[in-house]
Amino acid sequence: MTTPALDRQTSLSIFERMLLIRHFEETVIRLYSEGRFASHYHIYIGQEATGSAVLEVLGDKDLICTTHRNHGHIIGRGCDPNRAMAEILGRATGFNGGRSGTLHLCDASRGFLSTSAIVGGCPGLATGAAYGIKVKREPHVSVGFFGDGALEEGLVIESFNIAALWKLPVVYVCENNSSGAIGPQQGGYPTATTATDSFTRQF
Numbered sequence: 112m113t114t115p116a117l118d119r120q121t122s123l124s125i126f127e128r129m130l131l132i133r134h135f136e137e138t139v140i141r142l143y144s145e146g147r148f149a150s151h152y153h154i155y156i157g158q159e160a161t162g163s164a165v166l167e168v169l170g171d172k173d174l175i176c177t178t179h180r181n182h183g184h185i186i187g188r189g190c191d192p193n194r195a196m197a198e199i200l201g202r203a204t205g206f207n208g209g210r211s212g213t214l215h216l217c218d219a220s221r222g223f224l225s226t227s228a229i230v231g232g233c234p235g236l237a238t239g240a241a242y243g244i245k246v247k248r249e250p251h252v253s254v255g256f257f258g259d260g261a262l263e264e265g266l267v268i269e270s271f272n273i274a275a276l277w278k279l280p281v282v283y284v285c286e287n288n289s290s291g292a293i294g295p296q297q298g299g300y301p302t303a304t305t306a307t308d309s310f311t312r313q314f
Protein backbone atom coordinates (compact mmCIF):
# COMPACT_ATOMS: atom_id res chain seq x y z
CA MET A 112 0.00 0.00 0.00
CA THR A 113 1.43 3.40 -0.95
CA THR A 114 0.88 6.41 1.27
CA PRO A 115 -0.18 9.54 -0.64
CA ALA A 116 2.17 12.51 -0.17
CA LEU A 117 0.86 15.35 1.95
CA ASP A 118 0.72 18.79 0.39
CA ARG A 119 3.00 21.47 1.86
CA GLN A 120 0.25 23.39 3.66
CA THR A 121 -1.10 20.27 5.38
CA SER A 122 2.40 19.15 6.35
CA LEU A 123 3.15 22.55 7.87
CA SER A 124 -0.14 22.60 9.74
CA ILE A 125 0.56 19.16 11.25
CA PHE A 126 4.08 20.25 12.15
CA GLU A 127 2.74 23.39 13.83
CA ARG A 128 0.45 21.26 16.01
CA MET A 129 3.41 19.00 16.85
CA LEU A 130 5.61 21.93 17.88
CA LEU A 131 2.88 23.44 20.03
CA ILE A 132 2.41 20.12 21.84
CA ARG A 133 6.18 19.78 22.36
CA HIS A 134 6.55 23.30 23.79
CA PHE A 135 3.50 22.86 26.00
CA GLU A 136 4.80 19.64 27.44
CA GLU A 137 8.32 20.97 27.96
CA THR A 138 6.65 23.65 30.06
CA VAL A 139 4.66 20.99 31.96
CA ILE A 140 7.92 19.16 32.78
CA ARG A 141 9.58 22.41 33.90
CA LEU A 142 6.65 23.42 36.11
CA TYR A 143 6.59 19.97 37.70
CA SER A 144 10.34 20.12 38.37
CA GLU A 145 9.79 23.52 40.02
CA GLY A 146 7.19 21.97 42.32
CA ARG A 147 4.29 23.95 40.85
CA PHE A 148 2.04 20.90 40.83
CA ALA A 149 2.38 17.53 42.47
CA SER A 150 0.21 15.02 40.62
CA HIS A 151 1.36 12.12 38.52
CA TYR A 152 1.31 13.12 34.82
CA HIS A 153 1.77 11.46 31.43
CA ILE A 154 3.86 13.02 28.69
CA TYR A 155 2.95 12.87 25.00
CA ILE A 156 6.43 13.88 23.78
CA GLY A 157 7.52 11.49 21.04
CA GLN A 158 3.95 10.76 19.95
CA GLU A 159 3.14 14.23 18.59
CA ALA A 160 2.96 13.16 14.95
CA THR A 161 0.26 10.55 15.56
CA GLY A 162 -2.29 12.76 17.23
CA SER A 163 -1.48 15.82 15.13
CA ALA A 164 -2.10 13.98 11.87
CA VAL A 165 -5.45 12.65 13.10
CA LEU A 166 -6.55 16.01 14.50
CA GLU A 167 -5.59 17.73 11.25
CA VAL A 168 -8.28 15.89 9.29
CA LEU A 169 -11.11 16.16 11.82
CA GLY A 170 -13.99 18.59 11.46
CA ASP A 171 -15.05 21.04 14.18
CA LYS A 172 -18.12 18.97 15.10
CA ASP A 173 -16.35 15.62 15.30
CA LEU A 174 -16.18 14.11 18.78
CA ILE A 175 -13.06 12.88 20.53
CA CYS A 176 -12.39 10.75 23.53
CA THR A 177 -8.90 10.93 24.97
CA THR A 178 -6.88 9.13 27.60
CA HIS A 179 -4.53 9.56 30.55
CA ARG A 180 -2.02 10.75 27.89
CA ASN A 181 -4.34 13.56 26.81
CA HIS A 182 -2.18 16.72 26.67
CA GLY A 183 -1.19 16.19 23.04
CA HIS A 184 -4.76 15.65 21.87
CA ILE A 185 -6.07 18.68 23.76
CA ILE A 186 -3.34 21.04 22.55
CA GLY A 187 -3.23 19.57 19.03
CA ARG A 188 -6.99 20.09 18.71
CA GLY A 189 -6.51 23.83 19.24
CA CYS A 190 -7.87 24.07 22.79
CA ASP A 191 -6.65 27.09 24.73
CA PRO A 192 -3.16 26.16 26.08
CA ASN A 193 -3.50 28.70 28.92
CA ARG A 194 -6.69 27.09 30.21
CA ALA A 195 -5.16 23.63 29.77
CA MET A 196 -2.10 24.62 31.80
CA ALA A 197 -4.31 26.29 34.42
CA GLU A 198 -6.17 22.99 34.77
CA ILE A 199 -2.94 21.05 35.22
CA LEU A 200 -1.94 23.55 37.91
CA GLY A 201 -5.31 23.06 39.66
CA ARG A 202 -6.52 26.61 39.08
CA ALA A 203 -10.16 27.67 38.90
CA THR A 204 -9.49 29.17 35.44
CA GLY A 205 -8.73 25.71 34.02
CA PHE A 206 -11.10 23.91 31.67
CA ASN A 207 -12.58 21.92 34.50
CA GLY A 208 -12.27 24.44 37.30
CA GLY A 209 -8.98 22.94 38.43
CA ARG A 210 -10.71 19.81 39.67
CA SER A 211 -9.62 17.34 36.98
CA GLY A 212 -5.94 18.19 36.75
CA THR A 213 -3.78 16.49 34.13
CA LEU A 214 -5.45 13.07 34.20
CA HIS A 215 -8.97 14.15 33.17
CA LEU A 216 -8.18 17.33 31.26
CA CYS A 217 -11.16 17.83 28.94
CA ASP A 218 -12.59 20.61 26.75
CA ALA A 219 -16.19 19.88 25.78
CA SER A 220 -16.37 23.04 23.62
CA ARG A 221 -13.88 21.47 21.19
CA GLY A 222 -15.65 18.13 20.91
CA PHE A 223 -13.98 16.25 23.76
CA LEU A 224 -16.64 13.91 25.09
CA SER A 225 -14.67 12.63 27.95
CA THR A 226 -11.15 11.98 29.09
CA SER A 227 -10.93 8.48 30.47
CA ALA A 228 -7.90 7.41 32.43
CA ILE A 229 -9.35 3.91 32.52
CA VAL A 230 -7.22 1.92 30.09
CA GLY A 231 -9.54 0.88 27.23
CA GLY A 232 -12.31 3.28 28.28
CA CYS A 233 -12.12 5.54 25.23
CA PRO A 234 -12.96 3.05 22.49
CA GLY A 235 -16.17 2.17 24.37
CA LEU A 236 -17.15 5.80 24.87
CA ALA A 237 -16.31 6.70 21.26
CA THR A 238 -18.43 3.77 20.06
CA GLY A 239 -21.42 5.00 22.04
CA ALA A 240 -20.92 8.51 20.66
CA ALA A 241 -20.76 7.12 17.12
CA TYR A 242 -24.04 5.30 17.74
CA GLY A 243 -25.57 8.64 18.78
CA ILE A 244 -24.19 10.31 15.64
CA LYS A 245 -25.66 7.57 13.48
CA VAL A 246 -29.09 7.69 15.13
CA LYS A 247 -29.19 11.48 14.66
CA ARG A 248 -27.96 11.06 11.05
CA GLU A 249 -25.23 13.63 11.57
CA PRO A 250 -22.30 13.91 9.14
CA HIS A 251 -19.67 13.53 11.85
CA VAL A 252 -17.39 10.88 13.31
CA SER A 253 -16.21 10.10 16.78
CA VAL A 254 -12.60 9.26 17.52
CA GLY A 255 -11.38 6.99 20.27
CA PHE A 256 -7.70 7.23 21.10
CA PHE A 257 -6.15 4.36 23.04
CA GLY A 258 -2.76 2.91 23.81
CA ASP A 259 -1.51 -0.53 22.82
CA GLY A 260 -2.03 -1.64 26.42
CA ALA A 261 -5.79 -1.21 25.97
CA LEU A 262 -5.84 -4.11 23.52
CA GLU A 263 -5.90 -6.38 26.55
CA GLU A 264 -9.26 -4.97 27.60
CA GLY A 265 -12.39 -6.84 26.53
CA LEU A 266 -14.32 -3.61 26.00
CA VAL A 267 -11.96 -2.60 23.19
CA ILE A 268 -12.46 -5.77 21.18
CA GLU A 269 -16.23 -5.65 21.83
CA SER A 270 -16.25 -2.05 20.60
CA PHE A 271 -14.50 -2.99 17.34
CA ASN A 272 -17.01 -5.76 16.84
CA ILE A 273 -20.18 -3.76 17.43
CA ALA A 274 -18.86 -0.84 15.34
CA ALA A 275 -18.26 -3.16 12.40
CA LEU A 276 -21.63 -4.90 12.79
CA TRP A 277 -23.57 -1.64 13.08
CA LYS A 278 -21.37 0.28 10.63
CA LEU A 279 -20.76 3.10 13.09
CA PRO A 280 -18.94 6.33 12.15
CA VAL A 281 -16.06 5.80 14.56
CA VAL A 282 -12.29 6.03 14.12
CA TYR A 283 -10.16 4.03 16.54
CA VAL A 284 -6.59 5.29 16.90
CA CYS A 285 -4.10 3.00 18.58
CA GLU A 286 -1.01 4.87 19.74
CA ASN A 287 1.51 2.09 19.98
CA ASN A 288 4.42 3.18 22.14
CA SER A 289 5.35 -0.31 23.22
CA SER A 290 8.79 -1.91 23.32
CA GLY A 291 9.60 -1.00 19.73
CA ALA A 292 9.62 2.69 20.57
CA ILE A 293 12.89 2.59 22.51
CA GLY A 294 13.68 -1.11 22.21
CA PRO A 295 14.11 -3.80 24.86
CA GLN A 296 17.86 -3.14 25.01
CA GLN A 297 17.12 0.35 26.34
CA GLY A 298 14.66 -0.94 28.92
CA GLY A 299 11.50 -0.79 26.86
CA TYR A 300 8.80 -3.34 27.59
CA PRO A 301 5.50 -4.21 25.93
CA THR A 302 2.46 -2.72 27.67
CA ALA A 303 0.22 -5.29 25.94
CA THR A 304 0.50 -9.02 25.64
CA THR A 305 -2.15 -10.09 23.17
CA ALA A 306 -2.68 -12.52 20.34
CA THR A 307 -3.63 -9.59 18.12
CA ASP A 308 -0.07 -8.77 17.11
CA SER A 309 -1.27 -7.30 13.82
CA PHE A 310 -2.42 -4.25 15.82
CA THR A 311 0.91 -3.64 17.49
CA ARG A 312 3.45 -5.10 15.07
CA GLN A 313 6.34 -2.79 14.25
CA PHE A 314 6.49 -2.01 10.53
Ligand SMILES: Cc1ncc(C[n+]2csc(CCOP(=O)(O)OP(=O)(O)O)c2C)c(N)n1
Binds near residue numbers: 231259260
Ligand atom coordinates in the same frame (compact mmCIF):
# COMPACT_ATOMS: atom_id res chain seq x y z
C1 LIG B 1 -8.38 -0.58 33.55
C2 LIG B 1 -7.06 -0.04 34.02
N1 LIG B 1 -6.08 -0.88 34.38
C3 LIG B 1 -4.88 -0.39 34.79
C4 LIG B 1 -4.65 0.97 34.83
C5 LIG B 1 -3.28 1.51 35.27
N2 LIG B 1 -2.57 2.04 34.07
C6 LIG B 1 -2.49 3.35 33.83
S1 LIG B 1 -1.64 3.68 32.41
C7 LIG B 1 -1.37 2.03 32.11
C8 LIG B 1 -0.60 1.58 30.89
C9 LIG B 1 -1.44 1.81 29.68
O1 LIG B 1 -0.74 1.46 28.51
P1 LIG B 1 -1.24 2.01 27.15
O2 LIG B 1 -2.72 1.86 27.03
O3 LIG B 1 -0.41 1.37 26.07
O4 LIG B 1 -0.96 3.57 27.23
P2 LIG B 1 0.46 4.32 27.34
O5 LIG B 1 0.57 4.75 28.76
O6 LIG B 1 1.52 3.35 26.92
O7 LIG B 1 0.34 5.48 26.41
C10 LIG B 1 -1.93 1.25 33.11
C11 LIG B 1 -1.88 -0.22 33.14
C12 LIG B 1 -5.71 1.83 34.46
N3 LIG B 1 -5.58 3.17 34.44
N4 LIG B 1 -6.91 1.31 34.03
Ligand SMILES: [Mg+2]
Binds near residue numbers: 258302
Ligand atom coordinates in the same frame (compact mmCIF):
# COMPACT_ATOMS: atom_id res chain seq x y z
MG1 LIG C 1 1.44 1.92 25.36
